[in-house]
Amino acid sequence: MTDMTQTQVRERIEARLASRHRKEKIFRGFGIASIAFGVLAVLVLFTDIISKGASAFVQSQIQLQVNYDPAELGIDKVDGESLAWANFDGVIRSALRERFPDVTGRRDKRELYSLVSNGAGFNLRERLESNPALLGQSEIVWVNADDDVDTYVKSLSKSAEGFLGRTSEQKAAWIRQLRESGELEKRFNTTFFTNGDSREPEQAGIRAALVGSLLTLLVTLALSFPIGVAAAIYLEEFAPKNRWTDLIEVNINNLAAVPSIVFGLLGLAIFINFFEMPRSAPLVGGLVLTLMTLPTIIISSRASLKSVPPSIREAAMGMGASRMQVVLHHVLPLAMPGMLTGAIIGMAQALGETAPLLMIGMVAFIVDVPHGITDPSTVLPVQIFLWADSPERAFVERTSAAIMVLLAVLITMNTCAVWLRKKLERRW
Amino acid sequence: MTTMTLNAGPAVAAGDQAKNPAAEQNAVKTNAEIVKTVGQPFSDQAKLRMRNVNVFYGETQAIHDVSLDIGRNEVVAMIGPSGCGKSTFLRCLNRMNDTIEGCRVEGELTLDGEAIYGPKVDVVPLRARVGMVFQKPNPFPKSIYDNVAYGPKIHGIASRRAELDEIVENSLRRAGLWNEVKDRLDKPGTGLSGGQQQRLCIARAIAVSPEVILMDEPCSALDPIATARIEELIDELRENYTIAIVTHSMQQAARVSQRTAYFHLGKLVEVNDTETVFTNPEHELTEAYITGRFG
Secondary structure, eight states: OOOOOHHHHHHHHHHHHHHHHHHHHHHHHHHHHHHHHHHHHHHHHHHHHHHHHGGGGEEEEEEEEEEOOHHHHTOSSOSHHHHHHOOHHHHHHHHHHHHSTTOOSHHHHHHHHTTBOTTHHHHHHHHHHHOGGGTTOEEEEEEEBOHHHHHHHHHHTTSSSOOOTTOOHHHHHHHHHHHHTTOEEEEEOTHHHHOOOOSSGGGOOSHHHHHHHHHHHHHHHHHHHHHHHHHHHIIIIISOOSHHHHHHHHHHHHHTTSOHHHHHHHHIIIIIIISOOOTTOHHHHHHHHHHHHHHHHHHHHHHHHHTSOHHHHHHHHHTTOOHHHIIIIIIHHHHHHHHHHHHHHHHHHHHHOOHHHHHTTTTSOOOSOOOSTTSOOOOHHHHHHHHHTOOOTHHHHHHHHHHHHHHHHHHHHHHHHHHHHHHHSOOO | OOOOOOOOHHHHHHHHHHTOHHHHHHHHHHOTTOOSOEEOOOOTTEEEEEEEEEEEETTEEEEEEEEEEEETTOEEEEEOSTTSSHHHHHHHTTTGGGGSTTEEEEEEEEETTEESSOTTOOHHHHHHHEEEEOSSOOOOSSBHHHHHHHHHHHHTOOOSHHHHHHHHHHHHHHTTOHHHHGGGTTSBGGGSOHHHHHHHHHHHHHTTOOSEEEEESTTTTSOHHHHHHHHHHHHHHTTTOEEEEEOSOHHHHHHHOSEEEEEETTEEEEEEEHHHHHHSOSSHHHHHHHTTSOO
8 A cells, every 4th residue: 555645645535525424314314214104104094094993983873762661572570581582673663653653654664663773672671671660661762873874874974965875865864854853963882892793883893802802812921921931041041052952943933934824724723623622712812823922022032131241140150140040130130121022022913913813713703702711702803804894884984993993902012011111121 | 478388380380291291292282482380380278279271162272281279368360461361261260161152171170179170069159159250340230239138148148137238238348338338228239430330249259258259350441549449459358368360450460469370372371479470580471471572
């Protein structure tokens, strides 16, 4: 290299200075652009979901003057058996006939009865069951309108003529009449949060799927976190580094990339066919999702164990702590926040997982809210899939609403994780 | 300096090495000019006795046939250029090398006549007897109290809280840290200054009443004032403990130690009274190092 004077060196540095600054600016610009793109995508997604789904949280209800007439109901006392037989639909029909006395034809009457959800009878039954004194009395109740009515009413806020669909002109006239008299209102949709799935959109709710998801996640967390952390600690702290542990590591990394449907097939073959566990149950779902999330948890736990400074291990070992004590007293507390983050990422993945659960029967049409991990149930993402697949127009908004519930659960979980991490993190 | 009689150094060393012709051959092959340790590597009051120690990292040999005694209540300083194996040698004494993958120690190492590398030796009580202070202060991310109380707790030394309190106070006093921290024992140990942290680590090490303290460049991350404070402390600790210290500072070796061992390329070149090493070294390599011709 030739000798350069200091001035020459400085000139060369300055000559490149502008391009160095320019590169830095471009790099920063790329960063900002990609973040902006991400934020925009999230905004579009959220606006789309919320604008479609928000209306599902209200439901058109019709005010009816019902008379719990023993003759009409066909019962003379209120007990379990008589309630099962009682003709509540008849009571609702007569209430509708009273409201619109000039409807006479058979076809017209049927049209009239279809104003109200065919699940409305159950509401009356519940009311009478909780208050037997109502028998023979009459009261004013709000019952869910049919989904076609609901769709029409909701579409009226968008355009003056509204979306009629299967609704006849005559029915539309009745609806307008009820609306003007204040007997048809959009009220908060409690059914959506208290019911399970239904073929009738106005009776369909998210409760069963939500409970199913939570039970499944509980099983997943209870199994995958301890197993994953134990495996990570063993591999990182105790296992000798040889060909076998290398092989295990490669396999774990591979498993993390296996398509989830494969785990579903495995679960079907092993847990259901071989061990004969119940189909569609959160227990099996949880087991399958455990298989799926274990690699994620092991990998992130190992990474956070690796990041504990070796000086802490040396200090503890130099004090005569056994390997177990080094891990339990010093390494684990420092690695815990990272492990939790990994576990939460795994859980979030599990919450959104659909494919493997289809394989083990969680896609079945299940109306009841599950009460335990062996009850048949469905989960949020599968419920979203089922609703998105349904032809009724009212399921469109319910699909978006279910997505909102799923997102809310996710956000709650992540908030908990951040809070836990902050709490466990040592600030010194 | 403690009352200590030393065996005739060079002759015995040569005799010892002659027992291991293979090692000698190896030594001759790698570096013909250093074969034997000169000076006085042995002590008749040996607390730690090392004979023909060879350490390997996989295929590489890091320590070649080192024999050395560390006497009771003696401070032995180990000096030498970077990578000469002095830290490796120090870490053999409480088996801290066990955790390093592929590290193999050969030779005879005893503490009070008991083998350190015996097949049945449990490293837990060994490390309680041979404490260690590291190059970088490494207090646990816990309170000052818990840092010092950790050793007594895991070894079950103190049965009652009052006893533990006493051990913590005494250890901190002996490490010369008590007056500075007595009002904030519940504050994190990592919040102290570098020098205080290192004294906390010394307090932590002496809390389990070890017999030997190994110090691996304990002052290399500290400023001169903190260094002086630690050096004073080492001198005080000599009354009760046997100390082996690795240092890069020749002044430090001269100030704190009774004997100094000079390592060169994994071999022990010279061990002598500290004064002799720094005023009249026997071996030309030692002389070259202390006069600053390399290092």
